[in-house]
Amino acid sequence: MKIGYQGVPGSYSETALQEYFKDYKEEKIEAIGYSDFQEVIDDLENNELEVIVIPVENSTTGLIARTVDLLRYRPIIAIAENYQSIQHTLWGLPDSSIEDITEVYSHPEALSQCTTFFESHPAVTAKAYEDTAKAAEYISENGKINQAALASHRAGELYGLKALKKSVQTESLNTTRFYIMKHAETVQLEGDILSLYVETKHESGALAKFLQVFNLFDCNMESLNARPISGKPFKYGFFMEVDISQMTSPFELLWQTLEQVSEYVRLLGRFDSAIREK
């Protein structure tokens, strides 16, 4: 089975993939790293890949808009979620020390999870890189004593680097949530959590009407995020997740009602919570 992720070996996405599929025995797993989220998602849509693992939310910085914005109009669907504790280590060359460091490379998301480190080290410049593990690889290959990377324990070890500081992230409980996604045609929908994206009608109370449906169907709202709609300045679409475990009506009825009160609604995922007690 071909599974796509963004990054190179040692990235957090690869770790999420390995952990989620660790007990999978049906066929051999081929993990394929991509440099770009758009390409990973395109290849799932084109059936070049069977599954993808992508980060969608972080406990420190919130919605990962770079990825979820790409999911809005595509026939792909999340069938599960996975949570990873993200503990960033500052990795340098074997003979460098933290006082030598003036440039720190990492994925933009990882850099933004470590703002207090940069505030307390004003001489250090944050440099955006494709992914955390690739940044570690770059430090190793570039051989400059003043450069370091923020990356996982596994990435630092894989690329032969020295840990200059552990747990650099601002929040000790820093956690990233990943979606495990498949092509919509190949999916059997089940699970208590619905992930959806909606654009409401342009009339007063339209969003309130949409949300009222969840109240009527005994669905518990878990999250709501507004994102700008491309090509429509200052118009917003909404990402939301709801828990339907208390719902007694058929799913189809809920869905028909949501379609009636929206301009556009797409199911982005249906799965069981990986952390909530049943």
Ligand SMILES: O=C(O)C(=O)C[C@]1(C(=O)O)C=C[C@@H](O)C=C1
């Ligand atoms: O660069 C990586 O290691 C990734 O897997 C990407 C990513 C992200 O996009 O959020 C994944 C988890 C962490 O939040 C930091 C970076």
